[in-house]
Amino acid sequence: MSLLAALSTEVPLLLAAATEEGGHAELGDGGGLAAAAWLIPLVPMVAAFVIALFGKHFPYRGWDIATAVMGFEAVYGTFLLIAHLARPIAYEGAIEIARIGSFPIEWGWVVDGLSIMMYFVVGVVGFFVFLYAKGYMEGDIRYTWFFASFTLFAGGMLVLVSAPNLIQLIVGWELVGVASWLLIGHYWEDHANSSAAIKAFLTNKVADVGLFIGAIILALSVGSFRFSDILHAVEEGVPALAQFAFWAGLAVFIGAMGKSGQFPLHVWLPDAMAGPTPVSALMHAATMVTAGIYLVARLFPLYLTEGFADEVRSVIIIIGALTLFLTGLIALVQDDIKRVLAYSTLSQLGYMMAALGAGAYTAALFHLFTHAFFKALLFLGAGSVIHAVHSNNMSDMGGLRKYMPWTFRTFVIGALALAGIAPLAGFFSKDEILASFRYAGSAESGFSAAQGGAGLANIVLVLGIAAAFVTAFYMARAVFLTFFGEYKGHGHPHESPAVMWIPLVGLAVGSAFAGFLNVPGVTEFFTELVGGRAVPVLDHHAESFDVVVVVLGLAAALLGIFFGYRIWYPDKATQAERDRFHVRGLYPLLENKYYIDDLYFDGIIRPIRGPVAAGVNWFNGHVIDFVVNGAGFLARGLGKLVYAFDQNAVDGAINASGAFTGGWGELLRKVQTGRVQQYATMIVAGTVLLVAGIVIAGII
Amino acid sequence: MLINGFLLLGAALFSLGVYGLLVRRNAVLILLSVELMVAAVNINFVALDRFLGDDLAGGQVFALFSIAVAAAEVGIGLAIILLVFRNRQSANVDELDLMRL
């Protein structure tokens, strides 16, 4: 820890010059620890380049650096967390990198509850995943390269999280996108993988249009890219901002939809499975998909305050609800274990988004927090299974319980946590979200119709509970198909090496106990954590459990597990019964993911890449160039014409006159008429004409 | 004496010369036509000189010079005609079409 000691003392002094003084009186400025937090984004970025360029020469070919970096992040995150809980920190540091007109452009770092929570999650979860990756990626063709881009991935996320202004956020945002593109397309020899990577990138890029526009509107109407300035403007109710707030909020939310895989921009996430499993783990748990949630949370006052973007919340809650329900259903029919998890992630993200829509800031972030642990755990577990059986399909698995005990135990913990079984982490967070829906549906919350309205909130509550059932159901299915019954695959599966299952255990602990950070009426650590911001977020804070919701939620989960057991537990049900589960009409719909992918591909991408592009190209060659070349050819044609006239005009004249007087003989004669007198004739003719002109002019 | 009488005579002879220059096939005859035109111009000059009573006698002097120049031209012209004739045994200009394109 000498490093940190050094950080907390020297670095701030070093930086005092470069940074302009941020910090806020009522909240602590976090001292050197916060002042030095610029290391959090910077270290991994630098590390990524170091690994890419020199990683091969290190003892563990880059893994060592990467993991060390994540270790550093985890530790730093933890320290900040502790410091924050000791005394809330709200610190902002910035370096001006340019000034355009009157606009300052800055790199900076923000240290407050929200970002600290993210630092912590990214650091800790990331650390475990990197640890695990050593075993998983062993013998990969591009081992070093993988860790380089993986570090870039995490680094990008940290840049995003540490951003005090929209510009830097966008930078991090896109860095994450690029890193994901690299990682998803890690095995680019296979066309499908690179296509999946491009799909992810482009889908996000589409959403980024929204983010760009939103950022532009906010920045221009406030006069600064800084979140703090924007949110202060919201506090003070600056009219210039209020005027455009709705559109800005909507645009920003569209951006968030992309990264956080909200319906209908969720299509890229399942395909992102093409990447190595650790990538999926990190992507679904801590980085990338959480970015959207984080962004909305970061700008939450904008969405919360009347007269600003509060009406966007109706959109947010609807989108969230659709996502959490529809994507959950798809998970029911997936055979690829990773895809099951992927769709479950989408569904959980739906919960978070919907919660934000309902105004439940804390609940949403809390679910993000817990979800990070158990989803990472589940993915890594699935990874170790896949590692063992060399297949993603659950139909090739079964009975792995006895071959890989650690994997089994941890996976079950994760599954239960996801299903929301008390007292695991998932229970508390999901319960808070459902409770927040109920609160929003109740009278005392001023959840106006424009913002969504009570009725909507109640519908979403129902959907949420239904989705809880669905979640439990498909997780049960996954567990039973994978770990129970007879092994249906080939070869001899075996437990993964320690370097892989130790992280599982670590994450399992997190999944088990993270929930206790925020037990309504008991502990409020998390509330204080994320509440500690320069601009406070005033969201409803439940004093105690909402019994109704607790009962319904638990019931739904247990019911789901029970049904899962009835249908999927080996020998519990005949194939016929399982087939009956393949409801006609609904099943193919789910199988084909509501045909959305096909719609995008056949309806948009293919036309643009095909006929439209070809058409434009044709236009270029055949219309514009036609004019250009046409002019050229015209000039030459004209030249030919004029030349012909120049050389034969008089012949023509005389021949014409000769034609009627002399007939053929005459004509033949003309053909070799001397040119001199033709010229002379032309001259005389020209002269006579000019003179005639003069005379006529004189007469007039 | 009407000045126009002389001028019209000059114009007439000039036009005749133009006509000849256009219709004659034989180079020598073309040259003759040119001589005719010059003669016409000279009539103009001298008549006008007298009409204006130019004490610098500009018209007469001009006539003198044009006569001299015309003589020179005839010399040059005949030389060229001889040259052409020697190469193609004919002084008919309408057989000159080497550079017809």
Added chain:
Amino acid sequence: MIDYHAIAPEIILGLTVLAVLIVDLLPVPKYFTAVVGLLGLAATVVPLLTLGLCESLAFCTETGDRVMLGNSYVIDDFALVLKGLFLAATFVALLLSVGYIEDDRYWQGEFYFLMLASAFGAVVMASSRDLLTLFVGLELVTGPTFLMAGWRKGDPKSNEAALKYFVIGVLSAAILLFGMSLVYGVTGDLTFSGIRAVTAASTEPGTLLSIGVILTLLGFAFKVSAVPFHFWTPDTYEGAPIPVTAYLSVVSKTAGFVGLLSLCYLAFAELRDLWGPMLWILAALSMTVGNLIAVRQDDIVRLLGYSSIAQGGFILVPFGAAVAADLTGADLEQMFFATVAYLVIYAVMNLGAFAVVIAGANRIKSTAIADWAGTSTYAPVLAGLLALFFASLAGIPPIAGWFAKLAMFASVLGVDSGWATVLAVIAVINSVVAFYYYAKVIKSAWFDPVPAAIPAAELRDTDRRIAPSLKLALALTAVLVLVLGFYPEPVGLLSEVSSTFASGF
């Protein structure tokens, strides 16, 4: 009392003409004649300089314009500049001839005599300020060139060129004479100043005077081969010996423009409404027709023939600016300036182009553009110079041509008139078209492979080396186009001083 200093150039040049004639009869080496001619031309420049720099010379007592013979012969800056131009151009043309004529089986010393005599005529024209002197000078310029065109006596093409040129020449001379007689008859005066005074007095020129003016100008339109009086040009250019063609396209053409300048801006200065529109039309026609036809040519000399027609059109453009309703003295000077500047630069670059063509034809034994393909591979310097001069003709900076074009555009845009602007646009489009065929030659020399028909050994053999005189000519013109391209100021100055009288008395 005669001002010998003023007419010293004419005297020296006249003596040179005779000297050449005599030296040719003496038993001395062939090239001697040429050397005498060159020295004579060089010597003639000396009095020009002393006259031009009179203010700053001790012995030169009387400064300013020197008017003599009752205002019919004037030595002013315009005259001096143009005389200088004529002498320099003739000097280069003579250099071109030396190698050519001496290699030729038809060598005759009289050739130089004729060329110098013709140049003498041009020099006289530059100073002549009355119709008579102008006419006689013009005849002296033209007469010898009839004979020079036919110099390659054994070559029917050459004969033909001479005869055609002659017939058209005498025809236009007759027309010119008739026009002059009418002008004289109506105005009663031969001197430009007199004519101007008369026309200034009368409000509306009578029809007869108008006809006279038109016919007079047409006589010169033929000299500058303006469309539709250009027909003789391509045939003559193609048939005549190339140095003669060079001489015709530069000195003889410039002489024609000198006539136009002094007539339009002095004698007929008050009749702008008359010659303005006429020359507007001729300019537009010459540019367009010349360029369009040139696009079709595949013989490099014939191409240069049409190109010179087009260039003539560009030079006429400033005259066309006279269509403007009310012209200030500044506008007139601008127009005059443009013409002179263009003439100077045109002379340099066109002579250069012809020099290259002579050198190339000497080596390739053909003037078909197709046979010039791949010149850059065996004669890079030649190809480079070719590109240089043709690019200059196309008017591409930083090679001299651009300044000429600039001045030309400036002259038409300077006056406030829609028609003038239209002319400018026509000129712009033409200058783009023009590049197309200049580029065709450059392309052939640089981009295309050597035609299989021509044996490489033949191209590389050394006994076809370029005559030193030709080298000198090439060097002179090349240096000039580059220097004037980067620093056109000299041209600017000369044209400026020479354009002073354009604004009026």
Added chain:
Amino acid sequence: MTVGDFFTTTENWVFLLIALPMLFAGYKVVTTNNVVHAVLALVGALAGSAALFVLLGAEFVAWTVVLISIGAVIVLFLFGIMITRAPIGLEVDLSHPRSARISAAVASGGLFVLLGSAMLAEFGDEVIPEAADATRTDALGLLLFQRYVVPFEVVSVVLLAALIGGIVIARRDPSPDEPAGTRL
């Protein structure tokens, strides 16, 4: 003044007596089918002009015409005709065929009409003042060598050039035959 008055003055009669034959001669020059006749017709025209000059009181010009034009030039022409063996005597197609002649006639006729109309418009019935005394040759000579000295010198060069150049061009060469179109 009326037509009548025109015929009252003798000079006009003289003028017509000279002018009409001149016109006829000029017409023959450009139309006759006999080269020699054409030349002789030109002689007639030139002689007529000389007569008119005398009538106008410009003797010196008149004599110059007689000496140079009629004397020298015509002889030159006859030489030329003989050397070029231009067909002496009747010859069918000295001129271009009819069609060409028609267009040429139209052009030149038009020219005449235009010029004539303009002349009439310009001078109407103004008459040449009575020549008190003919221009005296010595005065003309002085003018030539003072006022018009430059043109005079120049013309001398023109003649010299024409003479020498003509000789060079006209004289037979050692090896006259050379294929067409080849340079060098």
Added chain:
Amino acid sequence: MFDNGLALSLVVILPLIGAGVVMAVPKANESAQKMTALVFTAAAFVLSVVLAIQFDYGDASAFQFGTDLDWIGAINSRYHIGLDGISLPLLVLSTFVTLLSVIYSWEHWPEPHNPKAFIILMLVLATGMNGTFVALDLILFFVFFEVVLLPMYFMIGIWGDRAETEIPVFKRVTEMRLYAAIKFFLFTLFGSAFMLLGFLGLYFRSGDAGGIRTFDMLALSELGRAGVFAGSFGMWVFAALFLGFAVKVPMFPFHTWLPDAHTAAPTVGSVLLAAILLKLGTYAFVRISLPILPEAAQRWAPTIGILAVIGIIYASLACLAQTDMKRLIAFSSVGHMGFVMLGIATLTDIGINAAIIGMVAHGVITGLLFFLAGSMSHRYHTREMARLGGNQQLMPIMGAILGFTAMASLGLPGLAGFWGEFMALLASFNPLEGLSTGLFRTLMVLGAVGTVLAAGYLLWMLQRVNFGEPKAEWEGHHFHDVDGYEMAAWAPMILAIIAIGVFPRLVFGSTNDAVVALVNAAFGG
């Protein structure tokens, strides 16, 4: 040396002197020719960097290191040069890229070999480009602007692609290089001829107003501010200038010479063309059109904006249809310049700043892309992307650099390309008062959509070129990866891309004050 502007003149003239020296070197002695070229271009670059250091950024809106000498008295045109915050980055870019081109060419001579001629042309080109960026007299500007034509014409025509191509519609087959060369030339000549008319128009009108006629940009800007060129006169002159500049940029619909020229040109030719020549047009808009014709500029701005955005979308779509790598990059240039023009069209300080950094970024990025395309086609002897799959396997480093550059080109934040695009969009949300915000906001959205398309074609290009298994035809071929000279030429560009991306002050620091001053002067802030 710095106060009398000698240094600045040297930056312009040095390459020309170099060309002269190379001319004197015998044809056989290639190494000497290369060394000369290197020495002179390096000298010019170093000198320009020294200028950049000496430059007084506090006073960036003023012209520094200026010279003002008599040149052509007759038309009162002067040799007036100077450097301000706007031209400085472009001048450095120009010398920088030229130097790298020389280094790159060291071992990569296009056929037919003849380095001597090639070097001479390169150096002449350099003088033209440097001169254009510092000229403060319209005629001087015109001359430099045109100087670049001939060398580029020869580069394309002599060293260009000899493949046969058929002109659509007219069905006439010709060699690529011949068609491209003449097309390039006629297009540019056509435009610049009208530009010249425009200049002359200004010249005479300035005489009518200020008494003394002048071509001096500063004097004319003063007059323009005073409203001398207002009204239809201004509109026409602007149109004439627009024609000249838009062809050079190139803007839709005057762009069609560009893909052909780029595809046909030798590598270095394409690089210089893309990196610098295109900037001459955009720079001219900022330097000449806006300050001298503010009123006309405001009336033309919507047209320019619309054309710019059409260009963005149109070019991106065209890219999607390309099978030839170089041609694709060429079309992408049209799109990028579209963003630059959009920035200019907003007539705001932000927009013009964006335009300038956009120019610099595009210069480095697309220049590098053309280097890469050249080196790859040099190795594969084809530019058909269909045949290039799996390059990442055959040449990992080359592939990586290509990927990096493509990312920069699609405007990845944190790399140079981002600032130009994003700031242009930012500016078009709030254009100058008086311009239709509705229109420009629509343009903003469309432009943003354009960025998606850009990402699309670049990613698909990478997929086709870099990814997948190598094609069977390369079985057994050995491709040696990026060599020393290429590295030496490319590494600086890569660093520049990152540096500008991370620390845009490198450019904005110089341009901002100048731009703000310009906008305030022309459009009253």
